[in-house]
Amino acid sequence: MRTPFRSRRTVLTGGAAALVLTLTISPAAGAGTDAAPRQSGSLVLVGGGLKDDNTQVYGEIIERAGGTKARIGVITASSVPASQDPYAGDPDKCSNSECNGEYYSKVFKRHGAADAQWIPIDLDHISNADADAVVRQVNSMSGFFFGGGDQSRYLTTLLNGAAHTDSKVLAAIRAKLAAGAVVAGSSAGAQITAGTDMVTGGESYEGLRDGSSPGYFEDATRLGYEPEGGFGFLRSGLIDTHTGAYGREGRAMRLAADTGHDRVYALEENTALVVEHPGGPRERVRVLGPRGVAVFDLRRARVQGEASARGTAGRHGTWSLSGVRYDYLTDGDRYDPRLRLTLPAAGKRPLAPLSTTPVPANTDVFYSVANPAGVPYSFLTTARALAATRAQRTAEATTYEDGPRFTVTFAKTPGFTTWSGDGATPQTLTGMSIVVAGR
Template identity: 30%
Template sequence: MRFLKPLLLLPLCWLSAVHAGTAIVIGGALKSDNDAVWERIVEEAGGPGARIAVFATAAANPERSAGLIVATLNRHGANAEAIPVAPRLKDVDLQAQLNNPALIAKVAASKAVFFSGGAQEFIVDTLQPGGQPNAMLKAIWQVFDGGGVVAGTSAGAAIMSRMMFRDAQDNLQILKGQWRERQEYDRGLGFVGPELFIDQHFLKRGRIGRMLPAMRSLGFKTGLGVEENTAAVVKGSQVEIVGARGALLVDLSEATSDARVPAFNLRGAVISYLDRGDRHDLKTGVTTPAPHKLREAKIDPTASDYKPYLRHDQYFLDILADSAIVTAMAQLLDSPFPEVRGLAYRAKPRPGDLSPDLGFEFRLTKGPGMVGWFSGALGGEDYTVLKVRLDVTPVRMATPLFTPLQAN
C-alpha cells in the first residue's frame, strides 16, 4: 500500500493567515447536561446574551437538531438562532438561502457559529463547493477572524482542520489502504489552522486506526482525536480539554515508515492522552495537567522512587476497541513492564474487505520523557499520559483465527 494521492490544498492565503478566533472542537455525542462545554461556548462568545448562529447543515433532521442546540445554548445564557441552510431542509431553496443578504449579514454579526453533527460532507459541499468559500462561509470566517468562536460537534468537529475524513467509517479498511479523494477524505474548512489534523468520536470508535495512516498520507505531523462528550478549545497554539473525558494527541514529527513493506507501517510515533482540564501548547509541546492532577505525585518510570500500581501484563486483542488505546497507555505508565502490545484485525472478514488476513500489531513503549499523573478527585480513574512511543507493524493473521477443540 502506498499513500501517494495528490494533496488537496487550500489557497496559500488561508494557510498563512493568523486568525484571531477560538475553535471549539467537540468529539460528538454532546449531552445537553454537559454544562462545562455549553457554558464554555457561551463564555468564549462573550458571555450572557452572546449571539450564536446555529448551522444544522450536516443533520439528517435539520429542524430538530437546530432546535435542540438553540434551546440548550439559550438555556446557558446565549441568544442563539438557527440559520436555515441545510440540504435536507424541506421546502427551502438552499441556494437562495446561501445568497440571502439578510441571512449573511445576520451570521456576520454573530459572535459565534455552531455546527451540528451529521454528515460532514454536507457542510463542505454546501459552504465550500468546488473547494472555494461561498458568501455564507466568508461571513463565518468574518466572525472567526474578528475574534469570535466557531464550535462544532461530530461532523461539525470534522470540518475544523484543512483536510478531513469525508466518509471513512472502517478503521481497518483505512489501515489496509482504502484511501480515495472525496470519498474517504476531502478538504475541511481549516478553523484550527493548517498544521493540526482533527478527528472525533475518537476513543469510543478506536479511530487511532484511521488517524495514523491519514496523517501520513496528508502530510500532517500533529493530530488531535477528541473523545465524545468532550471539547478541545483551540485558541492559537493553546489547547484546553473541557468536558467528560479527554483527547489523544498524536505527534508524527519523528515517525518513519519502511517503503519496502507492502502495507502501512510506522515507527517512532509519539502519543499523549490529555484529560479534562489539561492544557497543551502546540508550539512549545508543553503540557500542563489539570490543577487536581498537579496535587498528586507525578508518575515517572525513570524516577528512583517509581512504584508502579499495576502488577499484571496485558495483551490487547482489540486495540481499536472502545478506549483500548488509552487503557494501554495507562497500563504502560503504571506497570513495571517496558512495553504493551495489541492487535488490530478483523476475525470475520466483511464483503469487500481488503486483504482479509492482514492485521496490525501496535507496540507501545516507554520512551524518553514519558510521564503521567493519576487522580480520582472527579470520581473516576483519570490518567494523563505523555509521550508514549508507538510502532505499528503489519502482520499476517491466521484464517480462521481459531478452530474449536474436537472431542476425544
C-alpha cells in the first residue's frame, strides 16, 4: 500500500549567486557501513501486492521457518486498529490489524504451516509490545511476517519513541532472527526492515524536482524519509517497494543520493528478495517470484546541483545524477552485496540483441500519477527494449511533467549483459548505466 504521510519539500534559493557543486558519493557514506549485528537467520522481503496463491514466496517463508513444523507469528501493526475501521464487525469488508492478521494466518496455514498466529500489537494495544505474555508467544514462533500498511505505525508500536530502542517484543524477534529464524514482510512490512533513512513516501517526479526531507507528511507526492530508519535488519542498501508498479525508480535514486547511500534494493510486487545472513560478511541475496528486483549502485555516482547536502533540495532544473549502475534481477538470480556481483540463475544465458527496431519513445518514464494514460513498469520497459536491440547503444526517456522535465539516459556501457532463460526475451540485466538530468 502507499503510505498516507509524505515528506514536505525543501527548496533553497539564492538567485544567480546560488552555490552549485558536484558531489561524489563515497561507499563510506553508504548504508553498507552501518553497524549491524550478524544474523544467522534470513529475510524474505516482498515489494507489496503479495498474492495469496504465490506458492513460491509463501513456501519459501514456511520452509525457512521449519517446513511442516513452521510456526509463523503475524504482525500487522501497520494497519489501522479495529477502533478506526468502520467495517470492523464485517469479516467481508474489514481492513484492520486484527482481521488482516487473521487473513495472513489462514493463508500461511493453507500453504502448509503447522500454525500461524496474530501477534496482538497495534495502535489499540501498544502496551502489548512490552507484555511478557506476548514475548512468550513470540518466542514460541519459528518465523515472522510483517504485513503492509503504513510503516510509521510499526515505529509507533514496536519502538520506544525518540530513543528508537526496541520494545520487548521487537527485541525478542531480533534475537530469534539472530538465532536462525526467518523474518518476512510485504510492502510496509519490507520497508520497516531497513536501516537508516527509511523512505516514508513520495513520488519520483516531485522527489527529483524538490529533493528529500526528513519526516512524514500529508502531501502524498513529497519525498520523505525517517533518518533513524526502521528495525535495521537489512543495512546493505536502502529498500523501496512497489517500484515499477508505482514508478518509484526516480525517488529511489534521489533519496540514495541525498542521504549518501550507495545502493538501493528496489523491490517489485509479488516478488521477494531473499537475504541470507543479513548484516554479516556472508550476506547474499536471491530473487524469487514472477517479477524482479532492481539494484541501483551509486558507488561511482556524481550529483550536480545546488546544495546537494543531506536533506536539502536542488533548485528546479539544476539537479542531475550520473554514473548509476542498474542491474535488474529476476527469478533465481543471486547477488553478492560485498562483491556487488549479479549471478544470473542457472539456465539463463547471455542474449545477443538481434532486433534492429529502435527503442520506442517514452514520455512518462516514472509512470506519473498525473498521466491518466500512463503505463506501469515504464522504466523497465525502456531498459529491456534497449537491451533487445542492436540498433542503439543508448536510449532516452523523459518525465511526463515538464516544469522542469527530467531526461533519463539508459546506456549499454562496456560490460553490459542481458540474460535470458528462453533465448529470446531479455530478462536479467547487468551493468546498464543510468543518467538522470533536469532541464
